[in-house]
Amino acid sequence: MPITTAEVEHVALLARLKLTPEEKAAYTGQLNAILEYMDKLNALDTTDVEPTAHVLPLRNVFRDDVARPGLPREKALAGAPAASEGQFKVPRVV
Amino acid sequence: MEYEAVIGLEVHVELKTNAKAFCGCTTAFGGEPNTHVCPVCLGLPGVLPVINRQVVEFGLKTALALNCQVAPFCKFDRKNYYYPDLPKNYQISQYDLPLARGGHLKITVDGEERVIGITRVHMEEDAGKLIHVDGPDGGYSLVDYNRTGVPLLEIVSEPDLRSPAEARAYMEKLRTILQYLDVSDCKMEEGSLRCDANVSVRPRGSQSFGTKTEVKNLNSFRSLQRALEYEIERQVAILESGGRVEQATMAWDENRGVTYVMRTKEEAQDYRYFPDPDLVPLEIDAAWIERVRRELPELPDARCRRLIDDYGLPAYDAGVITSSRDLADYFDRVVALYPDAKTVSNWIMGDFLRLLNAGNLEPGQSPVPPEEMASLLQLQKEGTISGKIAKQVLEEMFATGKGARQIVEEKGLVQISDAAALTQIVEEVLAANPGVVEDYRNGKDKALGFLVGQVMKATRGKANPGLVNRLLKERL
Ligand SMILES: [Zn+2]
Numbered sequence: 001m002p003i004t005t006a007e008v009e010h011v012a013l014l015a016r017l018k019l020t021p022e023e024k025a026a027y028t029g030q031l032n033a034i035l036e037y038m039d040k041l042n043a044l045d046t047t048d049v050e051p052t053a054h055v056l057p058l059r060n061v062f063r064d065d066v067a068r069p070g071l072p073r074e075k076a077l078a079g080a081p082a083a084s085e086g087q088f089k090v091p092r093v094v
Numbered sequence: 095m096e097y098e099a100v101i102g103l104e105v106h107v108e109l110k111t112n113a114k115a116f117c118g119c120t121t122a123f124g125g126e127p128n129t130h131v132c133p134v135c136l137g138l139p140g141v142l143p144v145i146n147r148q149v150v151e152f153g154l155k156t157a158l159a160l161n162c163q164v165a166p167f168c169k170f171d172r173k174n175y176y177y178p179d180l181p182k183n184y185q186i187s188q189y190d191l192p193l194a195r196g197g198h199l200k201i202t203v204d205g206e207e208r209v210i211g212i213t214r215v216h217m218e219e220d221a222g223k224l225i226h227v228d229g230p231d232g233g234y235s236l237v238d239y240n241r242t243g244v245p246l247l248e249i250v251s252e253p254d255l256r257s258p259a260e261a262r263a264y265m266e267k268l269r270t271i272l273q274y275l276d277v278s279d280c281k282m283e284e285g286s287l288r289c290d291a292n293v294s295v296r297p298r299g300s301q302s303f304g305t306k307t308e309v310k311n312l313n314s315f316r317s318l319q320r321a322l323e324y325e326i327e328r329q330v331a332i333l334e335s336g337g338r339v340e341q342a343t344m345a346w347d348e349n350r351g352v353t354y355v356m357r358t359k360e361e362a363q364d365y366r367y368f369p370d371p372d373l374v375p376l377e378i379d380a381a382w383i384e385r386v387r388r389e390l391p392e393l394p395d396a397r398c399r400r401l402i403d404d405y406g407l408p409a410y411d412a413g414v415i416t417s418s419r420d421l422a423d424y425f426d427r428v429v430a431l432y433p434d435a436k437t438v439s440n441w442i443m444g445d446f447l448r449l450l451n452a453g454n455l456e457p458g459q460s461p462v463p464p465e466e467m468a469s470l471l472q473l474q475k476e477g478t479i480s481g482k483i484a485k486q487v488l489e490e491m492f493a494t495g496k497g498a499r500q501i502v503e504e505k506g507l508v509q510i511s512d513a514a515a516l517t518q519i520v521e522e523v524l525a526a527n528p529g530v531v532e533d534y535r536n537g538k539d540k541a542l543g544f545l546v547g548q549v550m551k552a553t554r555g556k557a558n559p560g561l562v563n564r565l566l567k568e569r570l
Pocket of ligand 1: 070114117118119130131132133134135136243
């Protein structure tokens, strides 16, 4: 089922992306190309193939429950576009 | 038409690990903003989260205590949303393969026991805290990421609850179980135990579900009950006037006592879950599950049964005492020293809990250790003090932290059981109340109680009531 422009607009809204009409058209085309490839994969018989939860053959990797110092606050805030009172300052969204 | 409510609860529990779920930052409360953070929980590029083993252990304990089936294989997923309480733009959670499913717990409301299903238990991370500041251009928000990445369990019930009282009982029972397991502080006011409710109404007897709303912001047992009562009434009123309930996410406003719409279905979140490639899956084998099962403490229902069977306590008493693990421990320690269980239970459920509540204390914070409670009861049993004085002494013990014997000695509260010492007072009381004496002689038995009271008053409660009775009767 091909992707419509409306669906691209919905995903763009969820991702907080502002797209021009040209970009919407371009992404609609690109997403459809990707999904067509999925259709090719769907044609394969995967009855005996386990679903992949992870590409590495690793299981049960844990850390111990030990607290240790993190970043000094100046460093934590160093990459923030804006900070105030020791906190990250962001545009108000509600 | 008569309606019934259909309620399911989603409960979030902050686990009391030392470190966060996926990094080594402390989970301690109350640090300066952004001082319990590191590259992992700030979501800086290039970092890798690794799950804290204790989170899984606590999750397993909880799942087993709630009679769930633990999944032999589970994984973490990313729940994507754009809100700055999480710096990564996604929350690490579990979606289609949660830690455990299919459990239940039992509640008792109005003497009726009900089994409430538990759909699932999964692990996820907590979010940070935003403070909104008004100002030009819509103002701004300040973000503190100290709580970001603190481990949570989400426990989802089946829509089995039928009234606000049942929802509250479920929440209280769940908290009690979590306290017994010692996996969380369970402080609703600090946010370590939180609750969202899904609620709909339908004509009583109907098998289909009505349109539900989700109510958030339920930060106390009282808000949970009040918000549900309000929301059920609101939905019934809509249906009665011929309208339709609209699916929505609501918030509870505690001050105004109303629910209000946060967002409707049209704006519903679309979280686009997918497996988190940074975290490898978990395989939990039977040996691990069995080990955790063996290590489970005695749980509230079993302990309640034991108090009924071993001590012959009424079910009501046993229920109150086992509603808190600390209270049940306290009871056990007092009974070990003073083996009259019903007397201990009466004191604990009465004056002890009253004084704790008055001081805003939890049972674990009692200023009166169990040994001193036992010695107070012993003093009363020996006849050294009367029951009335014992109550005063307990208050004094709460206020000062002093021992029972010390207070009795210091304040001269020893019961007067010496007939010679009481005789004079008895005779004075008789002389001062000729009318009452006359009433008694004319068959008014109640008059005796008045005379006993007068003697007790004259001795400031210290007279042995049995002896006073005898002395009075001898003279009447
Ligand atoms: Zn961290």
